[in-house]
Amino acid sequence: MNADTAELDKFSTLAASWWDPMGPMRPLHAINPVRTAWIEGHVRLNGKRALDVGCGGGILAESMARRGALVTGLDLAQAPLEVAQAHAQEAALRIDYVQTSVEAMAQDHAGAFEVVTCMELLEHVPDPLQVVAACAQLTAPGGWCFFSTIHRNAKSFALAIVAAEYVLKLVPRGTHAYARLIRPSELARAIRSTSLQWIEIKGLRLNPLTHSATLCDDVDVNYLVACQKPLN
Numbered sequence: 001m002n003a004d005t006a007e008l009d010k011f012s013t014l015a016a017s018w019w020d021p022m023g024p025m026r027p028l029h030a031i032n033p034v035r036t037a038w039i040e041g042h043v044r045l046n047g048k049r050a051l052d053v054g055c056g057g058g059i060l061a062e063s064m065a066r067r068g069a070l071v072t073g074l075d076l077a078q079a080p081l082e083v084a085q086a087h088a089q090e091a092a093l094r095i096d097y098v099q100t101s102v103e104a105m106a107q108d109h110a111g112a113f114e115v116v117t118c119m120e121l122l123e124h125v126p127d128p129l130q131v132v133a134a135c136a137q138l139t140a141p142g143g144w145c146f147f148s149t150i151h152r153n154a155k156s157f158a159l160a161i162v163a164a165e166y167v168l169k170l171v172p173r174g175t176h177a178y179a180r181l182i183r184p185s186e187l188a189r190a191i192r193s194t195s196l197q198w199i200e201i202k203g204l205r206l207n208p209l210t211h212s213a214t215l216c217d218d219v220d221v222n223y224l225v226a227c228q229k230p231l232n
Contacts, residue, residue, distance in 0.1 A: 016079075035119060043143075045115065048114040049113045053135060056077070072095070103131075142228070151183055204224055
């Protein structure tokens with residue numbers, strides 16, 4: 001299985017505080033409105049079958065559901081999924097949460113989703129290329145696939161790891177391993193090996209003082225990539 005048990009355990013321990021906007025997931029809460037709006041800037045979510053790969057406690061899944069998408073959330077960690085299910089029930093949102101791997105889902109549901117999101121996951125798995133391939137397989141012809149991850153360079157090490165984890169303590173220490181960060185060129189190469197077409201790349205900047213997020217053209221740290229699968 002393409003998973004690191006230490007990574008699963010790490011996020012499982014954070015499950016209870018997933019929906020605390022001032023807790024360890026505060027950066028996710030801050031960037032979520034921006035990334036959701038960016039997704040809908042490419043595809044109208046209302047009525048679309050959407051899959052959120054590595055959904056965790058369901059922050060993005062709920063945002064897409066509130067915009068009318070028919071959402072399935074997928075994760076391997078049980079504790080965050082239980083939190084996601086409970087929160088969706090409290091919010092009266094119909095989201096199908098499934099505990100399985102994206103590779104297994106791709107085998108059984110190829111081409112089943114018009115929107116596939118894989119956000120802040122690639123840098124946490126042993127083989128991110130395998131995840132990219134599975135996401136492509138799950139995307140329906142004409143559908144959209146969205147990725148977000150972190151660049152691997154000196155700037156990202158200084159900001160996303162040293163500053164964010166040790167100085168400002170925006171996220172827990174050990175959240176990211178530098179060796180697992182992914183350069184845009186590496187992600188582009190992985191996408192070219194699938195049926196997806198690269199459409200756009202944008203940087204995502206988080207202001208640590210105001211905890212506000214904005215899109216930008218600087219992709220040296222956090223970045224998002226939009227892809228589409230051709231109709232034929």
